[in-house]
Amino acid sequence: QVQLVQSGAEVKKPGASVKVSCKASGYTFSIYEIHWVRQAPGQRLEWMGRVNGDNGNTKFSQKFQGRVTLTRDTSASTAYMELSSLRSEDTAVYYCARDTYFGDGLDIWGQGTVVTISS
Amino acid sequence: DIQLTQSPSFLSASVGDRVTITCRASQDISSYLAWYQQNPGKAPKLLIYAASTLQSGVPSRFSGSGSGTEFTLTISSLQPEDFATYYCQQLNSYPRTFGQGTKVEIK
Numbered sequence: 001q002v003q004l005v006q007s008g009a010e011v012k013k014p015g016a017s018v019k020v021s022c023k024a025s026g027y028t029f030s031i032y033e034i035h036w037v038r039q040a041p042g043q044r045l046e047w048m049g050r051v052n053g054d055n056g057n058t059k060f061s062q063k064f065q066g067r068v069t070l071t072r073d074t075s076a077s078t079a080y081m082e083l084s085s086l087r088s089e090d091t092a093v094y095y096c097a098r099d100t101y102f103g104d105g106l107d108i109w110g111q112g113t114v115v116t117i118s119s
Numbered sequence: 120d121i122q123l124t125q126s127p128s129f130l131s132a133s134v135g136d137r138v139t140i141t142c143r144a145s146q147d148i149s150s151y152l153a154w155y156q157q158n159p160g161k162a163p164k165l166l167i168y169a170a171s172t173l174q175s176g177v178p179s180r181f182s183g184s185g186s187g188t189e190f191t192l193t194i195s196s197l198q199p200e201d202f203a204t205y206y207c208q209q210l211n212s213y214p215r216t217f218g219q220g221t222k223v224e225i226k
Contacts, residue, residue: 035215037163045155045163045206045217061214062120095162104210105153105168112162 002026004034004096004110011116017084020113022096029077030054033099035106036070036081040092050099051079083115091117121145121209125218131226138194140221142207147187151211154183154192157220158203166205167192197223 007021022034035050049060051070058070069082079096094113097106122145132138142152150170155163165174167183170190180195194201202225207218 037217044219045157045208047208047215047217050215059213063214097162100168104151105165105174105208106155106163107165107168107174109162109164 002098002108004098004108006094006096006110006113009114009116011118012086014087014117014119016086017082018086018115019080019082020094020096020115022079022081022110024077024079024098027098029072030074032101033103034070034072034079035097035099036068037095037097037106038092039095039112040089043092046092048081048094053079086115086117088117091115120214121148121212121216123207123209123216123218125205125207125221128219128221130221130223132197132223133226134197134199136197138197138201138223140192140205140223142185142190142192142218144188144190144209144211148209148211150186151209152183152185152190153208153210154181155206155208156201156203157206163206 005023010018012018030053032053033050036048038046051058067084072079096110098108100107124143126141152170154167157163166177171183182193204220204222206220
């Protein structure tokens, strides 16, 4: 079945970087975009950016510009999100999600990756 | 950035109630709006896209309407599994912002 499976929980120190993976299966990876959304404890969903599965083109929220890198490996049907210069406010659940073919909603979601920033 | 404001932020209702949640956009987004349901500790689930199109597999008691700057999500008869938090998201432009959420709890 169509699914996205993310890498496991991470604990990082302030100033470090984290890289989360998102492996797709059950569909043609290159046809769709993968979006990244995070949710801090008790907070709303926050859109971070997206990567085009075919050409690797990216778009980011200005909030994360310069700190986030989105990549994909089409041979592995996997997308990656790397966030650098981590601070305590980055403690959150990070989700990858597939955009619909026409770009009108996120129809398949990964299970989420908990990232905890603690000294 | 386009701001989305949901109302109410919290709603207490009973099984069988008709429930309506509103999402207002800070500028015209045509029909580029989606609705999601999120249960605690789970990933969101797409319910409605293009403002009023029901995602495959979603029960017909869910419906969406609106265009421009004002949108609604309606649950015609609330079921026990519908007690969750609901978010709207605009897909008109980047960044693809979300509303602050509406938590639906049991009265």
